[in-house]
Amino acid sequence: MPPRNPARQTKPVSHSDVGAFRLYVRYVAISWRAQLQYRASFLLQCLGTGMITAGEFLVIVALFGRFKTLDGWTLPEICVFYGTVNLAWSIAEALARGFDDFGSLVKSGDFDRILLRPRSTVLQVLGREFTLRRVGRFALGVMVLTWGWTDLELGWDGARLLLVGFAVAGGVALFIGLLVLQATLAFWTVESLEVMNILTYGGVTTTQYPITIYPSRLRHFFTAVIPLACVAYFPIVAVLGHPDPLGTAVVWQCLSPTVGFLFFGLSLLVWRMGVRHYSSTGS
């Protein structure tokens, strides 16, 4: 592409220096095109994940038809928890698919190629795939959240919307962090890493409900170790304006999604250790 303005030719780097974000967008465009090449298979997979997620949700609705409340939480309230967590997870899964099946990259030796290119490894691994197949979970998350929100008449309250957005963003960061940690394990072992699914899928299934329904050990685990409660339970309690049965302060509830970003930052440090380990063992 020739420079549009000849007067600016003295600075030839200006239009060729593709920054990290623009490169990422290029990767994403390529990934989407590749996925849409096989349209029938793509549509079926979207339908599949959508139906599975919808099925999971219908079970909850059915249970509520019988019990009305769960540990003091109503169905619309549960819907806000459920929607937020599933929204965050679906976005994270779509963004970080490249980390999710990272083991294959190490096994095939193609991680070498990533190291041979003058770009950050995280950017390149993220760029491998932005999967659209989980759009079903995403759609369900939006619908469930919207329904709960409307039913509770939470309205267009700026602070509430901001907080739920903050919770989703923190959740995405935390889930990506988990996927990065899972990928990092591949530097040490070629064994299957299904065990990490306990934390990701298991984490989603657990924290899509208010954590007050669980025994304290599980609550503590999802607050202190894998801090999913910080991006789901605590901020949503504040969004709902529901007094917290666990007795936390509103300030903590509003700020807790920050923990998701910290977790992500931590996972990047561990990732860097993993890359260093890889380049000292070569496998």
Next chain:
Amino acid sequence: MPQISVRHLAKAFRVTERSPGFWGTLRGLASRTTRTVRALDDVSFDLEHGELVGYIGPNGAGKSTTVKIMAGILVPDRGECVVNGRIPWKERAAHVAEIGVVFGQRTQLWWDLPVIESFELLRDIYRIPSTAYVRRRDELIAILRLEDLLDVPVRQLSLGQRMRCDLAAALLHAPTLLFLDEPTIGLDAPSKLSVREFIRRLNREQGVTVILTTHDMDDMEALCSRVMVIARGKLLSDGRLSDLRSRFGRERWLTIDLLNPDEPVRVEDFQARLVLRDGGRVRLAFDPDRVRPEQLIAALTARHAVNDLFVEHPPIEEIIAQIYQREGIAP
């Protein structure tokens, strides 16, 4: 200053040994037996700008370990390695922006994309200025005859076509140093020739330093003036191809076609060693310092009726095989 300077490079790997079977796997979970393999053991060499060096050795000899260290993706245990004035693994991004790497067995192109789009993505990855990119791309397309391949998705290319595209992809950012790992593996004869011709031109006309690891001795003879032989992590030989010949390949081969294919030949009478007997065809290896070729021929023709004969250098494979044999390793 040499472009690559390697001093006393050493690298060992710990290999986990697994016992076979279900119980072996189970035992492996509890306790692991590891074995240390010395992939590189005190390797030193220099490479000047514009050299075209062959790097050969049996599988597992340490070739790819050396290449990975020079490429900046593996950290050695001991020793120094400086490439283009940098320690490769300490400044990975800056280093890899100036080198090109082609793996014969793996493509770096995007499987589902037309070739040209892979090139454009690489332009963005390597931050190649547009004008330089266009010039370089067109040049490579012309030399490697890629015009008709540009819009074809990579998965539909033949192996030879893909290798040509991969060579172009590795050179878009105009690296001054190119690592080629088995670039002709699996290619048909015409593709091999065109790949070789391209490598030669790249080296002669553009002064790109090339390090070629290969099992194909024809590649070596056609391209490399200098050959490094490695086995068990040690450099066995480093020098001109002709020096390698004179050190290890003093022998000549005399091949004769006997008139009577069943006639026995007593090789030991001629101070020679039998290399091949195939019907009337007899190939003898001899040392020209001990028996002069004309003496040998005279002695042979005095005793046998000979249809045809010729003297030649043993091929490089033989020389390498001898080195390996001397070191007690199977190639």
